[in-house]
Amino acid sequence: MQTACTKTLQLHNLTVSCNDKRLSSTETQGREVMPDNMDPLHVTANLDKEKDIAFLLRELDVLRANNKKLQDRLSEKDKELKTIKLDLELQERVAEAKIAEKAAGAVDECLTDGHRAPTARLVAI
DSSP states (O other): OOOSSSOEEEETTEEEESSSOOOOHHHHTTOEEOOTTOOHHHHHHHHHHHHHHHHHHHHHHHHHHHHHHHHHHHHHHHHHHHHHHHHHHHHHHHHHHHHHHHHHHHHHHHHHHHHHHHHHHHHHO
16 A cells, blocks of 8 residues: 555554554545544554453453363362261261160170079079
């Protein structure tokens, strides 16, 4: 593209001068000139912002996906932990029940043996 200006930037069929001079209507030859309030640096800054926004949105999507995976893993680990705690509590209760059963058996045996001796004495008489 040849114009009277030294450098130009063309985006979406818009030609922008890279210096403060604007193109004349004869120089544009049917091309639109950017409004006075939008200089090339502003256009470049907007493009950079759009790229940054697009990049940040993609990064946000990736982070959301990772967060969801981590939340799912945490939920699974919580369930496993609850299961382990319940199993441990059940094992403790089973152990306590066995101890109580042995103690009851020992007491019953002592009482049975204790009753036999006096009964045997009474029978011997």
